[in-house]
Amino acid sequence: MSTTETAPPGARTEAPKGERLADWADGRLGIYHFRFLVRKVFPEHWSFMFGEIALYSFIMLLLTGTWLTFFFDPSMSETVYNGSYEPLQGIRMSQAFASTMDISYEVRGGLLIRQLHHWSALVMIGALMLHTLRHFLTGSFRKPREANWVFGFTMLILVTLEGFLGYSLPDDLLSGTGLRIASGVTLAIPLVGTYLHMFLFGGEFPGTDIVPRLYPLHILLLPALVFILLTVHLILVFYHKHTQFRGPARTEQNVVGQPLFPHYTAKAGGFFFLITGVLALLAGIAQINPVWKYGPYRADQISQGSQPDWYMGFLEGALRAMPPWEFTVWGGYTVNMGVLVPAVILPTVMMVVFGAWPFLEAWVTGDREERHLLDRPRDHPTRTAFAMSFVALYLVLFFGGANDILAERFSLSLNTITWSIRIGIFLVPALAYVVTRRICLGLQRRDRDKLLHGRETGMIRRLPHGEFIEVHERLDRGTEYALLDRKAYKPLPAPRTESSNGAPNPKVRTQVLRYKLSRWLYGNQIEKPTVEEMREALEHFEHSANGHGSLNGHGSANGHGSLNGHKVTAAVPGARQEREPDQEAH
Numbered sequence: 001m002s003t004t005e006t007a008p009p010g011a012r013t014e015a016p017k018g019e020r021l022a023d024w025a026d027g028r029l030g031i032y033h034f035r036f037l038v039r040k041v042f043p044e045h046w047s048f049m050f051g052e053i054a055l056y057s058f059i060m061l062l063l064t065g066t067w068l069t070f071f072f073d074p075s076m077s078e079t080v081y082n083g084s085y086e087p088l089q090g091i092r093m094s095q096a097f098a099s100t101m102d103i104s105y106e107v108r109g110g111l112l113i114r115q116l117h118h119w120s121a122l123v124m125i126g127a128l129m130l131h132t133l134r135h136f137l138t139g140s141f142r143k144p145r146e147a148n149w150v151f152g153f154t155m156l157i158l159v160t161l162e163g164f165l166g167y168s169l170p171d172d173l174l175s176g177t178g179l180r181i182a183s184g185v186t187l188a189i190p191l192v193g194t195y196l197h198m199f200l201f202g203g204e205f206p207g208t209d210i211v212p213r214l215y216p217l218h219i220l221l222l223p224a225l226v227f228i229l230l231t232v233h234l235i236l237v238f239y240h241k242h243t244q245f246r247g248p249a250r251t252e253q254n255v256v257g258q259p260l261f262p263h264y265t266a267k268a269g270g271f272f273f274l275i276t277g278v279l280a281l282l283a284g285i286a287q288i289n290p291v292w293k294y295g296p297y298r299a300d301q302i303s304q305g306s307q308p309d310w311y312m313g314f315l316e317g318a319l320r321a322m323p324p325w326e327f328t329v330w331g332g333y334t335v336n337m338g339v340l341v342p343a344v345i346l347p348t349v350m351m352v353v354f355g356a357w358p359f360l361e362a363w364v365t366g367d368r369e370e371r372h373l374l375d376r377p378r379d380h381p382t383r384t385a386f387a388m389s390f391v392a393l394y395l396v397l398f399f400g401g402a403n404d405i406l407a408e409r410f411s412l413s414l415n416t417i418t419w420s421i422r423i424g425i426f427l428v429p430a431l432a433y434v435v436t437r438r439i440c441l442g443l444q445r446r447d448r449d450k451l452l453h454g455r456e457t458g459m460i461r462r463l464p465h466g467e468f469i470e471v472h473e474r475l476d477r478g479t480e481y482a483l484l485d486r487k488a489y490k491p492l493p494a495p496r497t498e499s500s501n502g503a504p505n506p507k508v509r510t511q512v513l514r515y516k517l518s519r520w521l522y523g524n525q526i527e528k529p530t531v532e533e534m535r536e537a538l539e540h541f542e543h544s545a546n547g548h549g550s551l552n553g554h555g556s557a558n559g560h561g562s563l564n565g566h567k568v569t570a571a572v573p574g575a576r577q578e579r580e581p582d583q584e585a586h
Contacts, residue, residue, distance in 0.1 A: 042257045148240070
């Protein structure tokens with residue numbers, strides 16, 4: 001017979017080891033004061049994962065990049081290759097290229113790490129682009145997140161530049177060709193181009209200083225800037241709280257989702273290992289940047305079909321599409337428009353317009369309220385159409401950078417492809433804008449029709465007089481609420497040419513400009529159903545349900561009760577709002 005001894009009530013017992021460790025840490029770090037972070041709520045949506053993919057790819061870049069620094073020699077001094085890759089034995093090359101060959105063939109696991117580093121860079125830039133596009137399409141850049149939008153967009157530019165510097169370091173024929181283009185673009189900048197070129201390259205191209213100068217930028221300066229921006233970006237996400245899509249119990253004052261610990265932490269940790277596994281799989285089976293095929297860089301050689309990494313393809317396409325225009329100004333100074341416009345002016349305009357959009361939209365609309373609920377892309381047709389035209393321009397330029405590849409693979413004329421790209425630069429974005437806007441308006445019209453007439457069920461019913469109709473049913477509660485809670489955007493009122501005392505309005509020109517831009521931004525949208533229209537729809541649903549007062553378990557439908565648990569007046573602008581109590585997690 002065994003007995004179990006228990007301490008008498010009120011007796012002191014020794015705390016568990018984990019609790020003692022936590023008390024020790026709290027006495028020195030104050031960790032108990034951070035308990036509010038543990039219950040920080042994060043909403044759920046598949047589009048929110050793009051930012052996580054970029055973050056986890058950046059972590060892999062830091063880990064693999066640190067490993068590669070132990071074996072890479074950023075020197076352009078010449079040496080003779082005597083490694084295990086026989087086709088290059090006896091070839092003179094730089095120490096940078098030779099060390100890259102050694103990493104690929106001599107260092108155990110070196111090729112895997114090299115390719116893992118390269119794939120992580122490609123995936124991170126792609127995820128950041130999709131992350132930025134998601135923010136733009138959903139309007140999450142509005143107050144109070146304008147500064148965070150600028151930080152994130154600046155981080156995208158820095159990461160793109162970081163990727164260009166990274167694939168330029170091996171000093172192979174492909175990367176050297178990219179540096180030659182960068183040299184030409186730098187020299188095309190008026191007034192300061194020559195001095196800037198001397199500063200970057202240390203003299204005439206190719207020189208002997210470019211790789212040693214790019215190396216500290218790639219491994220130290222740019223990663224530090226990206227890390228700082230990323231830290232500030234995440235801090236502001238915590239401070240402003242996460243945005244969320246409209247739905248039941250979701251308001252501008254709360255967040256509905258799962259807490260940071262343990263739910264979100266467990267999912268994020270699993271997602272990190274999943275991304276790491278996919279990157280490792282790509283690095284192991286998908287060859288990328290085989291520098292041994294290109295050979296060391298020589299200024300008198302170039303490979304046909306040379307292509308940069310995909311994120312720089314639009315710049316290559318712009319350079320190939322632009323005619324070789326140039327003119328000479330007073331003093332004999334030549335301005336090369338064939339390089340200046342596509343490689344300097346066009347990217348600068350694209351970055352300024354996209355980066356400054358939150359401030360431009362706030363100025364046009366006069367919206368100064370805090371916005372924590374997201375738009376669906378269809379809810380803002382003009383903004384969505386503008387984004388798609390921007391993407392269309394990017395893709396046209398991207399395919400223009402592969403005009404020689406397309407001509408070879410499809411047996412087409414190179415000149416025909418080039419002229420198609422030149423025309424497509426103007427035609428395709430305009431067509432994408434019109435088509436996208438019409439699609440968004442069509443989706444708005446379909447949402448309105450679903451609210452008023454219900455969802456098609458696919459069931460056919462024969463009426464007593466012989467007519468066949470398709471049975472419609474009301475939308476589910478969450479979908480119906482989200483559609484009725486859609487933000488109804490309105491253009492600004494027309495400005496007055498005179499002030500209240502009869503004097504001319506001194507700001508009439510600015511107000512007219514804002515009025516026209518707001519009509520472009522918000523005009524011709526499909527209105528949400530009114531209260532009367534929804535009540536008529538409810539009466540129709542009641543009649544369809546044979547007058548029993550309920551339909552598909554949604555409750556009262558007699559025109560005086562609730563609509564999926566929400567009073568009809570709660571979804572109409574200007575009506576009394578009656579919402580469910582806020583909730584912070586589910």
